[in-house]
Amino acid sequence: MRSLRLSPASRIPPAARPTLRRLAWGLLLLWPFTSWAQSPTHGGPSSLPAPVTAALQAQGIPAEAVSLWVAPVDGGPPRLQHLSETLRPAASVMKLFTTGAALRTLGPAWTWQTDVTLTGTLRPDGTLTGSVHVRGSGDPSLRMEQVSLMLSRWRGAGLRHIQGDIVLDRTAFQLPAHDPWAFDGKGLRPYNAGPDALLLNHQAVTLHLMPDAARPGQVRVAMEPPLAGVTLDVEVAPDTRAGCGDWRAALDLQLSPAPGWPQHHLSPWRVHVRGPYPLSCGAQTWPVLWPGANGEDFAARLLTQTWRQLGGELDGQVRSGVWPAGAGIWQSWTSEPLAEVVRDINKFSNNVMARQLFLTLGGAEATARTVREATSTHAPSPCGSAQLVLDNGSGLSRTEGSTALCLGQWLQALWASPAMPDLVASLPLTGVDGTTRRWQGAAGYARVKTGSLSGVAAVAGYVDGESGRRHVVVGLVQHPGAAAARPVLDALLNWTRQDR
Structure with a gap:
């Protein structure tokens, strides 16, 4: 069987040689670009750079x-x-x-609305003979600052003493109970928080650890926001020798009901922090998801404490419920x-x-x-x-x-x-x-x-x-x-x- 090969230039007809020379020069000029497109060094479409x-x-x-x-x-x-x-x-x-x-x-420009209505009568002295109803629509941005400002507007509108309850309507989202431990077993990490039609401060608190300016060489721990019925128990020892490193791993954090108390609405809880803290770390923050399958306990503690700090009184409790049929809107909070x-x-x-x-x-x-x-x-x-x-x-x-x-x-x-x-x-x-x-x-x-x-x-x-x-x-x-x-x-x- 005869092999196929290109004919030597001497066998190419003279009239065709100029055309072939131009074609050869054209291919030579194009060669760098075709090489770039195919070379793994330059990352062509079908190759890795x-x-x-x-x-x-x-x-x-x-x-x-x-x-x-x-x-x-x-x-x-x-x-x-x-x-x-x-x-x-x-x-x-x-x-x-x-x-x-x-x-x-x-x-x-889309915004979420958190509506508020009153049942009963708001008297001139600021006493409400009924309850305050709050209806969530899924606002993701109701942080502590917004919650405080929203409640301060209640005070600015003349409300001081709520003889009934604060009733939270979460029905905008129909969701099964959320288990923050289910995904990766780290149920106190804020990234494991579940959604809530009335999500307040992402259902989380932040522990602030810092050198104590009033007591040099000591460590101060604060919790933000403060929650009704929650006590911060601190046993943190300053470490003057260690580098900062993974300071959280050296600390023991426990959130639990206070011993000896029956569990009921706003029953006492304790946040216990103990262990060494390197002073070389300076001021640090530790976000913590509040325990619970839903945000009702956290919301009750946050709203109760915030309302009290603003000078308000609440005879009843903070609980879940539904918006009263046909009720008008007393106030409305607009999200970011x-x-x-x-x-x-x-x-x-x-x-x-x-x-x-x-x-x-x-x-x-x-x-x-x-x-x-x-x-x-x-x-x-x-x-x-x-x-x-x-x-x-x-x-x-x-x-x-x-x-x-x-x-x-x-x-x-x-x-x-x-x-x-x-x-x-x-x-x-x-x-x-x-x-x-x-x-x-x-x-x-x-x-x-x-x-x-x-x-x-x-x-x-x-x-x-x-x-x-x-x-x-x-x-x-x-x-x-x-x-x-x-x-x-x-x-x-x-x-x-x-x-x-």
Whole structure:
């Protein structure tokens, strides 16, 4: 059998030789560009960039455990796609679906209303012969300061003495009992708080530890906000030798009913803190979720204590109930606008606020519908049921997940929408603020949401390239060693920025 080979130049007809020479020069000029597109060093669409590969190898994470997608924000062809159609958990990056859908459908000026009505008669001396009813609508931003200001407005409107109860209507959310210990066994961590139609101060207290200015060399501990019936018991010894380190691990924290008391409304509780505290730590804070399957006990203690501090009197108790049929509104508290709420959710990855917003949207079905409609201009649509699974909208879930392609094209759709300015402003800036203040990848040039769970690490958002173009970047890592994957994601952000 004869082999095939190119004919020597001496056998090419003279008339054809100029044309072939021009073709050869053209191919030679194009060679660097075709080489860049295919070279793993420069990260072509079907290959991993060399810095990412090196970081994966250094951390012992296989390439099969990673999904990556990088593309221009304006919807051009992707610069990089690696296992981008593999469904993976994305941890807190899933908040981008919740916050983006809320900005698109509700708008940045959306607010929640917390209504108040009175039963009975409010007399000129400030005595109410009935009860105060408070109806929640899911406001995620009713922190301690807002609660105090809301109740001070009751006092400003002439209310001083409530002879009945303070009745809390939580029926805007119909939810099963929430177990804060169920997800990871850390039920005192504020990120495990459950949603509540009348969520007050995220159902959490903060312990403040600090050197005592009045007693040099000693440690002072304070609890904020103060709660009715709760005593702070402190046995903290100053440590003058140790470095700061993991100071919480050295302390023992217990929250329990005071011994010898029957359990009833506002029965005494004790917060007991004991152990060594390094004075080198200076002032530190320790957020703690108040125990309980729902927020009723916390709300009762917070409202009772706040009302008393404002000079109010309450003969009855704080309890759950329903809004009186046909009742008018005496006062109404308006929340922060949605744009500010979204900023808090994304900058600081607040789970319970994201869950409140998710329920306000209508849950998984409504949120997924918004995402699919927004990405339907892309063919094929990347966000079907096999590409996007929603559970509670916060990412604190073992079932929620997305493909890198779905998440990336959702970010492209948001960039092209009126929601873009508020969404982008809500994202942490790497190396500067929020949850990415210690990240090094594209520091100062990447606005991204990050996420981490056991076995999961993720990043997604927008990166300003050195060329002046902006890019959507998505990186999802699913591996037992994902806790060490930050150098991989930093390398991805740096590579995305280096787009010249």
